[in-house]
Amino acid sequence: MGNFEILNQDSNCPARxxxxxxxxxxxxxxxxxxxxxxxxxxxxLPQQLKDIGTKMVLANTYHLLLRPGAEVIEKxxxxxxxxxxxxxxxxxxxxxxxxxxxxxxxxxxxGVEFTSHxxxxxxYLTPERAIKVQSQLAPDIAMCLDECISCSVPASELERxxxxxxxxxxxxxxxxxxKEQQLFAVVQGGIDLSARSYCAAELVKIAFDGYAIGGLSxxxxxxxxxxxxxxxxxxxxxxxxxxLMGVGRATDIVAAVRAGVDMFDCVLPSRNGxxxxxxxxxxxxxxxxxxxxxxxRPIESGCDCYACKNFSRAxxxxxxxxxxxxxxxxxxxxxxRFYQRLTASIRESLRRNEFDDWAKTYLQKYGxx
Amino acid sequence: MGNFEILNQDSNCPARxxxxxxxxxxxxxxxxxxxxxxxxxxxxLPQQLKDIGTKMVLANTYHLLLRPGAEVIEKxxxxxxxxxxxxxxxxxxxxxxxxxxxxxxxxxxxGVEFTSHxxxxxxYLTPERAIKVQSQLAPDIAMCLDECISCSVPASELERxxxxxxxxxxxxxxxxxxKEQQLFAVVQGGIDLSARSYCAAELVKIAFDGYAIGGLSxxxxxxxxxxxxxxxxxxxxxxxxxxLMGVGRATDIVAAVRAGVDMFDCVLPSRNGxxxxxxxxxxxxxxxxxxxxxxxRPIESGCDCYACKNFSRAxxxxxxxxxxxxxxxxxxxxxxRFYQRLTASIRESLRRNEFDDWAKTYLQKYGxx
Numbered sequence: 096m097g098n099f100e101i102l103n104q105d106s107n108c109p110a111r112x113x114x115x116x117x118x119x120x121x122x123x124x125x126x127x128x129x130x131x132x133x134x135x136x137x138x139x140l141p142q143q144l145k146d147i148g149t150k151m152v153l154a155n156t157y158h159l160l161l162r163p164g165a166e167v168i169e170k171x172x173x174x175x176x177x178x179x180x181x182x183x184x185x186x187x188x189x190x191x192x193x194x195x196x197x198x199x200x201x202x203x204x205x206g207v208e209f210t211s212h213x214x215x216x217x218x219y220l221t222p223e224r225a226i227k228v229q230s231q232l233a234p235d236i237a238m239c240l241d242e243c244i245s246c247s248v249p250a251s252e253l254e255r256x257x258x259x260x261x262x263x264x265x266x267x268x269x270x271x272x273x274k275e276q277q278l279f280a281v282v283q284g285g286i287d288l289s290a291r292s293y294c295a296a297e298l299v300k301i302a303f304d305g306y307a308i309g310g311l312s313x314x315x316x317x318x319x320x321x322x323x324x325x326x327x328x329x330x331x332x333x334x335x336x337x338x339l340m341g342v343g344r345a346t347d348i349v350a351a352v353r354a355g356v357d358m359f360d361c362v363l364p365s366r367n368g369x370x371x372x373x374x375x376x377x378x379x380x381x382x383x384x385x386x387x388x389x390x391x392r393p394i395e396s397g398c399d400c401y402a403c404k405n406f407s408r409a410x411x412x413x414x415x416x417x418x419x420x421x422x423x424x425x426x427x428x429x430x431x432r433f434y435q436r437l438t439a440s441i442r443e444s445l446r447r448n449e450f451d452d453w454a455k456t457y458l459q460k461y462g463x464x
Numbered sequence: 465m466g467n468f469e470i471l472n473q474d475s476n477c478p479a480r481x482x483x484x485x486x487x488x489x490x491x492x493x494x495x496x497x498x499x500x501x502x503x504x505x506x507x508x509l510p511q512q513l514k515d516i517g518t519k520m521v522l523a524n525t526y527h528l529l530l531r532p533g534a535e536v537i538e539k540x541x542x543x544x545x546x547x548x549x550x551x552x553x554x555x556x557x558x559x560x561x562x563x564x565x566x567x568x569x570x571x572x573x574x575g576v577e578f579t580s581h582x583x584x585x586x587x588y589l590t591p592e593r594a595i596k597v598q599s600q601l602a603p604d605i606a607m608c609l610d611e612c613i614s615c616s617v618p619a620s621e622l623e624r625x626x627x628x629x630x631x632x633x634x635x636x637x638x639x640x641x642x643k644e645q646q647l648f649a650v651v652q653g654g655i656d657l658s659a660r661s662y663c664a665a666e667l668v669k670i671a672f673d674g675y676a677i678g679g680l681s682x683x684x685x686x687x688x689x690x691x692x693x694x695x696x697x698x699x700x701x702x703x704x705x706x707x708l709m710g711v712g713r714a715t716d717i718v719a720a721v722r723a724g725v726d727m728f729d730c731v732l733p734s735r736n737g738x739x740x741x742x743x744x745x746x747x748x749x750x751x752x753x754x755x756x757x758x759x760x761r762p763i764e765s766g767c768d769c770y771a772c773k774n775f776s777r778a779x780x781x782x783x784x785x786x787x788x789x790x791x792x793x794x795x796x797x798x799x800x801r802f803y804q805r806l807t808a809s810i811r812e813s814l815r816r817n818e819f820d821d822w823a824k825t826y827l828q829k830y831g832x833x
Binding site: 133134135137138139140141142158162163167170171172176177178179388389391401405406407409410412413414416417419420421423424425 | 502503504506507508509510511527531532536539540541545546547548757758760770774775776778779781782783785786788789790792793794
């Protein structure tokens with residue numbers, strides 16, 4: 096029995112409903128993973144994540160390596176105990192921070208040296224160390240160390256990054272010994288389709304438990320992103336999970352599922368929630384806005400989240416206005432639930448083999464089709 | 465049937481277990497009310513308050529009057545709807561802010577003018593307006609506007625404050641029309657026992673639904689506080705609820721219950737929680753301390769709160785260290801539960817008529833007896 100099983104294949108597009116098997120339970124895909132950067136989805140307790148319908152979360156190797164350190168988490172029994180989240184966890188490898196913290200990074204063939212954005216300490220990450228650290232953190236799914244490449248670099252630099260990502264993936268696979276932990280590789284290549292083809296083909300030869308598409312949603316724009324995803328997915332094994340890293344907006348997710356993607360993570364619901372921006376079926380609502388001073392409506396009518404069932408926009412607006420934490424917490428709860436409702440709708444329409452029509456209607460309505 | 469009923473009278477001291485009847489349910493006393501200054505106990509959702517064992521909360525008239533304003537809350541159906549807390553609520557009157565915001569206050573016989581600490585706007589509070597505002601906020605229990613007097617003022621000033629508190633209480637009683645809302649008066653008088661006697665006697669003549677002891681825990685020290693509480697309680701009607709405002713530490717509460725007090729509120733559990741200081745039966749624990757970096761123990765062994773059942777001190781220490789909100793939230797949950805466990809133990813020992821011994825042991829152990 097593999098770690099991934101396809102439950103329904105849509106007849107009109109590459110989208111599929113799947114079952115991902117992990118050491119901490121089986122979950123249906125497409126799945127959205129809230130981001131618990133430093134071991135917590137900001138402001139949200141594990142019980143609340145569960146109530147929201149969350150099945151799986153992501154945590155960041157780089158941030159946890161800085162503080163509190165992989166040894167601390169290992170001694171405390173791994174990330175599940177540390178975070179008090181007993182469902183599946185995926186950790187990224189630090190590869191994204193090569194991109195996002197570029198000015199603090201020195202990279203060579205052996206690995207990457209980060210200058211800590213906290214205290215200037217030097218953090219060295221090689222493919223082997225990324226695997227070692229993720230073995231200490233003990234998530235259900237670990238990621239290979241990759242070089243996340245900006246979409247705007249010259250072809251020669253892109254090529255060098257892709258080659259390095261492939262060599263590093265080989266070293267990660269060799270170093271990976273934790274049998275109960277799955278290891279996913281990351282396809283890079285910017286928006287250059289032939290670079291993506293080459294990277295995917297080489298990684299598939301090495302054989303991983305699943306494949307991620309990295310280096311997107313970094314400024315390339317919707318059309319280039321979806322085109323690259325559609326192209327890359329076709330090069331990946333049909334019976335393995337496909338994970339689009341760091342994406343994204345609701346429409347991005349619908350379009351990527353339509354291209355055959357199974358897994359997503361993104362900070363948008365929690366980060367926007369903290370900044371008072373709520374997602375609704377009628378578009379975003381800025382709750383801090385004084386228009387909501389007397390607004391007795393919930394954030395989104397018909398939503399079944401704790402915030403919408405209990406609080407008016409007026410109260411949440413007041414909480415933001417006076418600096419009460421509950422403003423950020425309630426809006427994050429709503430946004431995270433919005434994403435879980437979205438992926439539940441996607442899975443349901445896949446189950447009924449109606450996804451392709453559902454997706455076209457959705458994308459037409461929200462402007463990306 | 466009155467609004468307060470005595471269920472057990474301890475045979476060895478004035479402590480009693482009671483039942484307070486309100487429009488939003490009956491609750492057993494002694495009761496501890498967490499403080500929801502601006503309509504929220506900071507970082508804690510109503511469902512969490514309930515899970516912690518909270519039966520009743522306090523909110524601050526002055527702060528809610530500034531933002532979002534009493535009219536807004538009235539339009540939204542009152543504080544219960546606004547806060548999404550459907551148990552009993554008590555609001556203070558703004559009298560305490562006459563003391564705590566003294567430099568921003570001008571007081572005369574008619575009332576008190578506050579200069580908003582937010583934007584400098586002038587807020588005028590008379591006894592009649594304090595009642596009107598609390599009628600709009602619609603808590604179960606409203607407080608008379610009083611003049612909270614520093615314990616260090618000359619006798620003449622103390623006397624003037626007490627006289628004014630009595631005259632204002634009369635005006636509040638006259639202005640109070642909301643039949644389903646109880647009105648409590650506040651006994652002032654600093655630590656001058658004869659001023660307390662006079663104030664209590666005059667307020668009892670006017671006849672209120674309950675009586676608070678105000679103006680304590682403002683720097684007078686434990687011994688003076690308890691002496692004043694013991695003295696004042698004896699002057700209050702036996703069959704009415706007695707509420708010691710803004711108090712306090714666990715030992716203060718035990719000693720005040722022993723003197724015959726039924727109700728308490730205090731910011732300590734939530735404020736200290738936000739600052740990483742946790743209460744335990746073995747004394748306070750500073751969770752931010754690096755001593756807890758690898759500490760796999762819960763905050764308090766044997767505690768049944770969500771934080772202790774799920775998180776190690778190491779994780780909570782990490783949350784404080786990296787600025788994750790969950791540090792403040794989890795420690796607040798623990799501290800609030802600590803106070804609810806304390807009052808539950810008090811009520812249980814009263815039920816078994818063992819409170820006086822229990823209290824002596826408690827106070828001996830924790831250093832105030």
